[in-house]
Amino acid sequence: MSTHKHFIIDFDSTFTKVEALDALCAICVPDAQQRQKVLTEIQRLTDLGMEGEIPLTESLEKRLALLKANKSHINDLIEHLRGQISESFKLNKAFFEAYKEDIYIISNGFKEFIVPIVAELGVKPEHVFANSFVYDQDGNIIGFDRDNVLTQNQGKAKQIKSLGLEGEIYVIGDGFTDYEIKEAGIADKFYAFTENVKRDSVVNKADHVTPSLDEFLYVNKLPSALSYPKNRIKVLVLEGIHEHAINMFRQEGYNVEVIAGALEEDELCEKIHDVSIICIRSKTQLTAKAIAAAPRLMAVGAFCIGTNQIDLQTCTERGIVVFNAPYSNTRSVVEMAIGEIIMLSRGIVEKSNRMHNGEWDKSAKGSNEIRGKKLGIVGYGNIGSQLSVLAEGLGMEVYFYDVVDKLALGNAKVCNTLEELLSLADIVTLHVDGRPDNKNIIGAKEFDMMKEGVIFLNLARGHVVEIEALAQNIKSGKIRGAAVDVFPYEPKNNQESFESALKGLPNTLLSPHIGGSTEEAQENIAQYVPSKLIDYVNTGGSYNSVNFPNLQLPALRNAHRLIHIHRNVPGILAKINNALAENNINILGQYLKTNETIGYVITDVDTQYNRSVTKELKQIPDTIKSRALY
Numbered sequence: 001m002s003t004h005k006h007f008i009i010d011f012d013s014t015f016t017k018v019e020a021l022d023a024l025c026a027i028c029v030p031d032a033q034q035r036q037k038v039l040t041e042i043q044r045l046t047d048l049g050m051e052g053e054i055p056l057t058e059s060l061e062k063r064l065a066l067l068k069a070n071k072s073h074i075n076d077l078i079e080h081l082r083g084q085i086s087e088s089f090k091l092n093k094a095f096f097e098a099y100k101e102d103i104y105i106i107s108n109g110f111k112e113f114i115v116p117i118v119a120e121l122g123v124k125p126e127h128v129f130a131n132s133f134v135y136d137q138d139g140n141i142i143g144f145d146r147d148n149v150l151t152q153n154q155g156k157a158k159q160i161k162s163l164g165l166e167g168e169i170y171v172i173g174d175g176f177t178d179y180e181i182k183e184a185g186i187a188d189k190f191y192a193f194t195e196n197v198k199r200d201s202v203v204n205k206a207d208h209v210t211p212s213l214d215e216f217l218y219v220n221k222l223p224s225a226l227s228y229p230k231n232r233i234k235v236l237v238l239e240g241i242h243e244h245a246i247n248m249f250r251q252e253g254y255n256v257e258v259i260a261g262a263l264e265e266d267e268l269c270e271k272i273h274d275v276s277i278i279c280i281r282s283k284t285q286l287t288a289k290a291i292a293a294a295p296r297l298m299a300v301g302a303f304c305i306g307t308n309q310i311d312l313q314t315c316t317e318r319g320i321v322v323f324n325a326p327y328s329n330t331r332s333v334v335e336m337a338i339g340e341i342i343m344l345s346r347g348i349v350e351k352s353n354r355m356h357n358g359e360w361d362k363s364a365k366g367s368n369e370i371r372g373k374k375l376g377i378v379g380y381g382n383i384g385s386q387l388s389v390l391a392e393g394l395g396m397e398v399y400f401y402d403v404v405d406k407l408a409l410g411n412a413k414v415c416n417t418l419e420e421l422l423s424l425a426d427i428v429t430l431h432v433d434g435r436p437d438n439k440n441i442i443g444a445k446e447f448d449m450m451k452e453g454v455i456f457l458n459l460a461r462g463h464v465v466e467i468e469a470l471a472q473n474i475k476s477g478k479i480r481g482a483a484v485d486v487f488p489y490e491p492k493n494n495q496e497s498f499e500s501a502l503k504g505l506p507n508t509l510l511s512p513h514i515g516g517s518t519e520e521a522q523e524n525i526a527q528y529v530p531s532k533l534i535d536y537v538n539t540g541g542s543y544n545s546v547n548f549p550n551l552q553l554p555a556l557r558n559a560h561r562l563i564h565i566h567r568n569v570p571g572i573l574a575k576i577n578n579a580l581a582e583n584n585i586n587i588l589g590q591y592l593k594t595n596e597t598i599g600y601v602i603t604d605v606d607t608q609y610n611r612s613v614t615k616e617l618k619q620i621p622d623t624i625k626s627r628a629l630y
């Protein structure tokens with residue numbers, strides 16, 4: 001038997017994103033209210049026809065009668081449809097060009113508008129099989145060609161059979177009538193196309209679901225505009241990440257699964273096995289065990305600042321890039337710290353609680369302005385330094401201590417030791433990062449160094465403070481006010497109760513790790529992190545990643561990009577270039593950066609090259625991951 005392949009493609013909602021008759025309705029029913037009514041009915045009739053609930057002729061007759069369209073509307077329709085060609089079809093013009101002899105459009109729609117649209121991608125007019133309108137003498141559409149085989153039951157199957165095509169027949173479509181071709185035994189395979197519409201009754205019967213043309217081309221090893229179909233990139237989104245991120249991933253064509261809370265290690269190990277990108281916040285522990293259970297994992301999105309919940313070393317060794325949102329919630333934390341400093345300095349929480357119990361205690365005792373007070377910031381990074389600026393604006397005297405040299409902003413003064421800072425500050429606030437070494441950096445000894453009546457804040461990480469020591473010092477009155485947003489153990493979800501030695505202590509503000517939880521911050525994060533992840537997938541760009549050598553790459557134009565991640569040992573670049581030279585491959589651009597663990601090499605090459613070199617690159621000793629991008 002011949003192995004020649006023929007491709008039968010549906011038009012409405014497959015070649016184009018829309019149903020043409022819906023679009024025609026928008027053109028020829030000018031009144032908006034009336035249009036909506038007609039459109040709803042047309043869509044209902046289309047679905048009934050597509051899902052095989054009513055005969056196609058009945059569906060069509062009723063739709064045309066509702067439309068009352070005229071020949072003059074068709075040109076407008078064609079113009080509109082030109083902008084509605086399915087994205088993955090537009091992207092794969094090269095496939096249509098290369099296979100124009102084997103591509104057929106078989107549709108229950110009308111040639112008048114189908115032929116000019118499919119011609120945009122080079123489909124031959126004589127390969128379009130569809131119906132034709134019947135007009136009256138004034139050009140009104142009054143019906144369709146009832147002799148056309150496509151109006152009959154199993155019309156598409158009959159039409160294809162009459163073509164006498166030899167070889168394999170692959171059908172791509174979104175409707176029941178497309179599946180019928182397979183059911184009639186004419187097609188070898190039916191691919192349910194779901195880029196624009198997903199009909200369960202059709203999907204359930206398909207040999208393969210193809211969320212875009214890229215998937216179809218990929219599984220059939222046909223030339224494709226993309227190196228890898230995006231629907232094969234599975235993204236697991238945990239911990240209530242803002243839906244803007246989910247929309248961005250879906251728009252990009254990824255296969256997204258969303259879970260509201262965090263997962264325990266074992267649950268995570270189960271879920272992560274086919275995941276390419278995982279998106280988490282501060283709660284999910286991405287341990288070495290979880291990473292080992294994720295053979296396809298290529299990127300991690302931490303939708304927060306802290307990355308101490310991620311085993312970064314293992315990620316790096318496995319060639320998994322990690323991005324966080326280093327600035328998106330900075331301002332939110334700073335505003336909360338300022339608010340808390342004022343609330344604690346005035347004892348507002350105590351006063352408010354007493355008022356709720358009917359107690360009126362108007363007094364200035366123990367209530368202070370923050371102006372002129374000494375604010376001691378431990379950790380002068382993004383949050384610490386931003387707090388410094390705002391606090392000075394409120395008239396505070398700012399001191400800071402950091403383990404590395406930092407530029408003092410405004411009039412802030414650097415302290416050379418933690419002891420120095422702790423002994424002079426009226427208010428001590430922690431903004432260090434969550435590295436393991438920072439465990440218990442503030443304990444009994446450090447509280448002893450602080451002034452009597454100090455105010456203390458921790459909005460950084462729970463493990464940096466010894467909670468028992470903090471509780472003791474609040475109880476003794478040494479600390480006259482405390483605000484704590486982060487805890488050594490935090491409930492996994494909103495159902496679990498909160499336990500802590502700090503519960504019920506005087507002038508103590510407790511908050512459930514919400515320093516960065518503002519709508520503004522979460523939306524900013526949901527824009528920033530997905531854009532980094534998508535850029536990494538599409539271009540290999542690692543700029544601002546937490547663990548990869550940072551490469552900012554030019555856009556890929558008229559080139560293929562070979563990405564190579566390897567252990568940082570001598571001689572790898574030479575081996576990559578040897579492989580390219582031996583295959584006579586012309587290098588258009590090359591970028592290399594290393595860190596302590598890995599080397600990251602990007603090589604842009606001419607689009608015509610021996611594809612087997614990608615295998616050779618994978619086989620270079622010490623290679624961690626390698627992929628080709630176009």
Ligand SMILES: NC(=O)c1ccc[n+]([C@@H]2O[C@H](COP(=O)([O-])OP(=O)(O)OC[C@H]3O[C@@H](n4cnc5c(N)ncnc54)[C@H](O)[C@@H]3O)[C@@H](O)[C@H]2O)c1
Pocket residue numbers: 305306307326329330333378379380381382383384401402403404431432433434438441459460461485486513514515516517
């Ligand atoms: N509560 C929340 O919701 C919330 C929100 C965002 C960030 N955070 C946490 O806030 C902290 C600060 O965030 P950032 O964006 O400013 O981080 P950053 O990395 O920009 O700054 C941290 C600074 O702390 C310094 N540092 C580290 N260890 C130190 C130590 N032992 N003593 C003194 N300085 C030390 C670092 O050198 C750095 O300058 C992080 O722990 C982050 O996870 C919490």
Ligand SMILES: O=C(O)[C@H](O)COP(=O)(O)O
Pocket residue numbers: 281282283303304305306307329513514516517
């Ligand atoms: O690291 C952070 O940005 C904060 O701790 C916030 O974490 P969250 O996203 O889990 O609230």
